[in-house]
Amino acid sequence: MKAEETEPESKFGDSRKYDPNFKGPIQNRSCTDVLCCVLFILALMGYFVVAILAWSQGDPRKVIYPTDSKGQFCGQQGTSLEKKPLLFYFNILKCASPLVLLEFQCPTTQICVEKCPDRFLTLVKAKRNDQDLQYYSQFCKEDVDFTLTTPELLRDRACPAMIFPSKPFTRRCLPALETRKGGVVVIGNETSFSDGNTMNVNATDLLEASKKSNIVLEARQVFMRIFEDYTQSWHWILLGLLVAMVLSLLFILLLRLLAGVMVWVMIIMVLLVIAYGIVHCYMQYVQFRGQPGADVSITDLGLQTDFSVYLQLQQTWLAFMIILCIVEVIIILLLIFLRKRLQIAIALIKEASRAVGHVMSSLFYPLLTFALLALVIAYWAITAVFLSTSSAAVYKVFNSSECEFSRQTCDPETFNSSNISSLCPDAECMFAFYGGETFYHRYLILFQFYNLFLFFWCVNFVVALGHVTLAGAFASYYWAFKKPEDIPAFPIFSSLGRALRYHTGSLAFGSLILAIVQVIRVTLEYLDHKLKGAENRFAKFLLSCLKCCFWCLEKCIRFINRNAYIMVAIYGKNFCTSAKDAFFLLMRNIIRVAVLDKVTDFLLFLGKLLIVGIVGIGSFFFFSGRIKAVEIILHSTIIYAHHLHTILLTLMHIHLHIHSRAHATPFISYTPHLIYSALQYATCSYAASHTHAHAFLLCTLMPPHAHARSPAHLHRSYTRSCLRSCARTHLHVRPTHA
Structure with a gap:
């Protein structure tokens, strides 16, 4: 029996012992994963060379303008076809x-x-x-x-x-x-x-x-149409994002003061917002019932660039209503089954809000992450466009009937005098595509692949840099004995400097692993697209299995990387050692990680959903002209009906990303895992020397291994004893009957 109790500890390593001299992130550290750092720098240099080649050879007009049979651009300014778009x-x-x-x-x-x-x-x-x-x-x-x-x-x-x-x-x-x-x-x-x-x-x-x-044109042209619409309504999108950011800051300040009340108010408001959406969808569904043309199915309508067309269909509102009903039921069921964990999660959020209050610059650091991501995406997109348009015009023989010269290259200037026109009377030398026979053109597909791979690598590197920076900053807060005296003056900048100076190689290593998996997933998606018309069921089944496996692998690597970056920020070790320590640490506390972390994730997700829902509903009334005060402004502004939907999608995507990095990351991504790390050094007596909320969290989240009994009994008994101990140290923590 005793051997069984000690088996989990030997299997996933031993807990760290309490070190009274540990004051937070280690200052005396050395460079880690230098080889990966050098490899990353060389890859970036190669990326710049590819971009210079693409920018010197490419012509984006080939994407913007359609081309006639002679390869001329329709509607191009400054040419004879300017008025023929x-x-x-x-x-x-x-x-x-x-x-x-x-x-x-x-x-x-x-x-x-x-x-x-x-x-x-x-x-x-x-x-x-x-x-x-x-x-x-x-x-x-x-x-x-x-x-x-x-x-x-x-x-x-x-x-x-x-x-x-x-x-x-x-x-x-x-x-x-x-x-x-x-x-x-x-x-x-x-x-x-x-x-x-x-x-x-x-x-x-x-x-x-x-x-x-x-x-071949639908996907590209729909993207260009959406891009053009964004260029015309960018100021309204920025206004919506600004409103969302202000609401987020207000939400975070209120959460610091009234965490418990705010969480329950947030839950109720989310349920009410979704309920309003259900009622609105039902009213629209009833309104379109019986109207001519409203009974057309979405599949029969096909792909339309004017997204407002779908809002005229009865089936669209029925689908929205069903989706919202499912979401409402799922949220209610989760609240019922996780009600006992909500109090602990609320305490966790409250403590995290105090951390954010002491490190206010963490609220604005995600703006830097967003700017870097925007730069990487813009660099990749521009390079991809120039690469795809850097080929020379290739002309081929096109013929509607059988002809031995079909699809052979030709010269439009000499085609009519060649023997091909006499042997194939209905043949024509037409512009086919852009290509070439030079070294650059022959390996153009490899350059595109390199561009895609470096895009994934750079994006993952920027995200990893944010993880390490925020983790180091909040680790400085948690190990500060006297707050705020022991907290560094600029924790975000100090952590960012440590990450770039010592751990660029570790960040590049973790990002490289994730980028390789993502490129494999993209390749599998491409193969799946190519095999859609194939009849080989075994190949389809095998491809689906591979896609599922690599999807799961990417999720696992993301989870391990995130916690490995936290260990890198705190202890300054290389990526592999940090990943191993983080994995063993999580496995030793797998139940608390799975329950508390996800419950807190869920609560913060409701907060994001609430803010996005409020901004989304406001955008709906604004752009639909139902607010009389802004009706004149709308008539004088170029805004299409489908801009509402693209703005809502933009708000959902960008706001969820920024809001999660600015608030959810400090609150729920780093806080529990840093506390888990701290507890490897601490006992309840060590927790008594910290602030009352911190002691409460330390006591309730992770009991020491000395009390190794059944997980449920262990958690309840140790929580009671630890809270009594904390109460005796005058930390003003009220004992509960957990």
Whole structure:
């Protein structure tokens, strides 16, 4: 029995003994993981070289503007096509060819036009009327000789055989298709029309061609549309973020004074906010019931850049209501089952709020982290764009029928005089993509991979730097015997200096491990995307298993890294030793880590949810024009309906990140783990020499190993005895019946 009691301690190492001379983060330390530091610096130097090459070779206009068959940019300022921003396909039906998936290009002539056609018209009919011919000519090549016969014009690909009503989408003229009740597809109130060659074309054929022509462009163009919208509404987004930050600071100050009351008020308000969302979604669902067009399913609607379209669907509000109901039920159940742990978690939050009060600069340090992350993301994105646009124009032979020269490279200047045009009469030398045969172009994909890998490495390094900096600062607070006299004057700057001077290699080591796993996950996602149409079920199953395993591995590495960085900040050891010590420390206290840490995580998450919910609801009423005072401002500002949703997403993502780094990180990420570390040195008598809340937390969170009994009985009995001991030392801690 005695051997069984000591087995966990030998398995996960021995607890550290009490050291009365330990005063917090060790000052006399040496550089750790120097080899990784050198490797990281060399990798950054290589990253700069790749960026310089990309910036000297790239041309971002290739992403912004669509290109015609000659490789010219539609709508580019300072060129003859400045007033022609839209791309027009002569025969979009050819975009339904499988060639689109192979070469990412429709095998038909493409020209830049000023506006899309808005009527049905064939070349044969247009030549009978001068007014129709004048309208039709804007969709033909420049300097077309209309004295030629219709077959000659079509042979020379000078004009399209037909035009039909189209609408601009992602700067391309695509058929103006509509889906009527019963699934009938129409274009201009017609289900079919003449193709100019005495044949009828169904609107469903145009639908398939439109999907194929847009298959490569949708994701990129949607991203560009969102980016353009952000550039027009950035001041409103900053205003929302500023409001969220002010609410966060107010929340943290109130939490320091009224932790218990604030937590319960926060819980009730979160439940009320979600309940209001459920009621609002239900009212919208009832409002759209029976309205024409509101019963269309989201899957039938497909991908739309105007996100307000989805808010006109009954199914959207039903989905929102169901999701909010599930979230509400989950929160209520968690509160019921974890009610006994809430009091300890509240005490933990209260003590952490005192720590933040003594280290106020910790509230603003995440702004530095956010700025560094924004710099890394911008550097990666700009480099990626320049890399993807640094190739030369490549022209290939496109043919709608069989031709031995199909997809071979060609020269558009000499193509008409070559033998290819005679052997394949309907072939055409068209711009295909951007590439090249130089060393730089051949290894361009490797440069992109290097750019992605360094992006993950740098992002993880910045996050790791924040972990070590905040951990060192709060460790200085917890080991200060007299507060605030023993706390360093600038704990954040001191900790940041120690991290950069001594532990850059350790941060790079931990970040490198995580970056490797993340790149593997991205590769698996890419393979999964490529195998979506495959029939090999075993390959799909194996890929899904690998994705799941590496997802779990990334979560485990993140957890171990976070605690390893804390040990690095306190004891100044290398990454591997710190990771081992942190892992053993957590395993010796696994139940308290799993329960207390996650309960506190949950409470702080409710705080984030409350602030984001308040700002989100305010944004909804603001941008929907329901606040009369700002209605005039909205009419004079360029804001689209879907900006509300992108702003809410931005607030949720950015605010959760900044708020968690500024408040939740000091509160719940570092506090419990630093206390766990402190307890390896302490007994209850050592806790008695600290402040009353600190003693309470030390006593309740981790009893010493001498009382090794069943975990539940151990926790209850030791809590009672320790609280009595703390009370006898006049720390004003009221004994409870835990």
